[in-house]
Amino acid sequence: MHDRQTFVVTVRGLTKSYGATSVLKGVDFSVARGEVHALLGGNGAGKSTMIRIITGSAAKDGGEIEFRDAAGNLRAEAEGRRTVTVVHQELALLPHLTVAENIVLPRYSSGLSVFDGKRSVQQAYEALGLIDRDFAACSLHRPVGDLSLHEGQMVEIARALSSGAQLILLDEPTANLTAAETERLFSLLRRLARENGLSVVFVSHRMKEIRQIADICTIIRDGRTVVNRVATSSLSDTAIVEKMGQLAAHAPTGTVSGARRSAPDGEALTIREEGLEMMLPPGTILGVAGAPAGPESLISALVGAAQSKRWSVSFSGWPQRFSSPHQAATLGAGFITGDRSQKGVLRSLPIIDNVMASRRVTRGSRLAGGRENAECFDILQALKVKAASLWDLPDTLSGGTQQKLLLARWLGVPSRLLVLEEPTRGVDIGTKKEIYQLIRDMASSGTIIVWWSTENAELLEVCDRVVAFDTEGRCAGIIDREELSEDRLADLTGMAA
Ligand SMILES: Nc1ncnc2c1ncn2[C@@H]1O[C@H](COP(=O)(O)OP(=O)(O)OP(=O)(O)O)[C@@H](O)[C@H]1O
Ligand SMILES: [Mg+2]
Structure with missing residues (x-):
């Protein structure tokens, strides 16, 4: 040899x-x-x-x-x-x-x-x-x-x-x-x-x-x-x-870049379970950390996915518990699922339908002809999605690009609450930073963001506050931005690496 x-x-x-x-x-x-x-x-x-x-x-x-x-x-x-x-x-x-x-x-x-x-x-x-x-x-x-x-x-x-x-x-x-x-x-x-x-x-x-x-x-x-x-x-x-x-401007800096945004006025969303109450004023970005059991139960309550008795909310015009995902969406709660391949991407529909779906639901209609195409094109450009045609199927896109389609569906759509499950999964390092900014922009316009991520560095960079769940699914603590650190999160979630 x-x-x-x-x-x-x-x-x-x-x-x-x-x-x-x-x-x-x-x-x-x-x-x-x-x-x-x-x-x-x-x-x-x-x-x-x-x-x-x-x-x-x-x-x-x-x-x-x-x-x-x-x-x-x-x-x-x-x-x-x-x-x-x-x-x-x-x-x-x-x-x-x-x-x-x-x-x-x-x-x-x-x-x-x-x-x-x-x-x-x-x-x-x-x-x-x-x-x-x-x-x-x-x-x-x-x-x-x-x-x-x-x-x-x-x-x-x-x-x-x-x-x-x-x-x-x-x-x-x-x-x-x-x-x-x-x-x-x-x-x-x-x-x-x-x-x-x-x-x-x-x-x-x-x-x-x-x-x-x-x-x-x-x-x-x-x-x-x-x-x-x-x-x-x-x-x-x-x-x-x-x-x-x-x-190079998008290279990770390792520093916390999410300076406090000026908080828009308005009513806070209150989320409750036994012995715990979280008040989220408009524009709050709440991170969710920990093994899946806890985050999953909180998120399904916020998006109307399961009839959990554990969580309830108070927010004007909202019931204590949503009866269905459709009710949640029409009352202004957006959701980007973490299961993009089974539940998120609409495989048999072209890119444009995938992107415009939630806008059509919240508007009650689609924009006439050319205007919708132009809007879709702009949205995809902001997320650096290169597609040969808006009428191609999502399967012709790479994994991370399909993830961007899911984000495109809700980013920029006026909503009271946006729930994100691992929204940057598979998104490349350069584009991640831009997505953080787009989400901060939504928060600045008053949307309350609830963000579950298994990447602690991401929570540190973006969130105002993080609710940590332990491995049994119990709430282990709520930490403000000033006190956030990877060690603290690892401690509370019981998932020290
Ligand atoms: N079946 C297909 N038909 C047409 N184009 C395709 C098909 N599969 C992949 N492509 C194109 O090939 C290119 C490379 O895709 P690929 O999935 O290999 O990227 P990747 O490096 O794995 O990206 P990611 O980090 O997003 O997973 C993309 O532009 C994609 O649109
Ligand atoms: Mg790939």
Whole structure:
């Protein structure tokens, strides 16, 4: 062998077009055995497309892909692909099968093994237990369709971990995980890389995570490799953002930039549960932190999604509890769901309908012809969405760009309350800052914002106040901006990393 390192996969000059759109214009990418490698780039750069081609779920137009075994010998392409597994950006689980079946079934798909129920359940338990032992103990026989997004994400990761693959590609796996779960996943991946020679490719738009986990990075910009296999520690945050083609002015500064806004006048929204009362004057940005149980119950009450007796609100013209999401929307409570692929994006409707939906509901009609198109165009431009046509389907957009469609639906729509679940999930670093500003602007115009995020840095940057829930779903404290810190949040939520 000439190389000191063995590259389990090497991609050279990869090209791919969809119709007239050239997506990959000659990408180079290689992953060495036993390394944790961050694959970076702005929304629409081509990361997921390349991953789909490596795993064989999309065909390449040109270029080569080479797989090698642990000894450095070339493998046939089909055989090489069998040693690769992927956690997709959008969950790819079978809703009618149980958790255990979802985790182990892919192993039997080659037809070489015979399905063995009892053994499978044990294997699934071991895989899921690596991430969360309590969850594994009580969930193996539940149908996946009943799980929350966050639980589904853990099942998807467990499936990849238990596949015995040599290379694991994780396309934004931490978007729905809490800080503690992310930390557990990272230490597991690092251990598997070190001890078993597993190679890990990790896609994320969270700078802190990238630095925590990845030794090496590759940056793709507009379908080309602009940084190839460079030590992550040798690049500053600003340099990474610049290489991605995003303005240096948007580089994360690490400082708290959300100066207090002047508070608009008006009545406060009061949110109550037993022994707790929160008064939110117009223009407040309330952050919500913690494991999913608490935030989910608060949010479903605020958007009329569940008949929870736990929370009630008082606000003029509103009932104590909404009877349905429709009632909440027509009374001025907007909602951006965290489950963009199942509940958020309207898959069979064109981009323009996806963007204009809430405006049509609140206005009671659509604007005539050209005026609506022009408005939609302006909204998308503000969020830097490049779409070939407003009549394309959302599936032709990258993951982060689909997230921007959801935001576009409510940002700028006059509302009394806007509830956000992980609104910047998958949105690239440059655009995140602009979204923070758009949300601050809405608050300045009087909208009350309730914002659940699993990224504590984001809560620190944007919120006036944060309500923290512990792992049992109980309210553990309400912290004002002046007293906010990552440590404080980790303490209260019981999710110290
Ligand atoms: N099926 C498709 N039809 C047409 N265009 C597509 C299709 N799939 C992807 N594209 C285009 O390819 C480009 C790259 O998309 P890709 O999903 O690879 O980006 P990405 O780097 O993963 O971005 P993100 O960070 O937002 O996930 C985008 O401009 C997207 O619109
Ligand atoms: Mg993607």
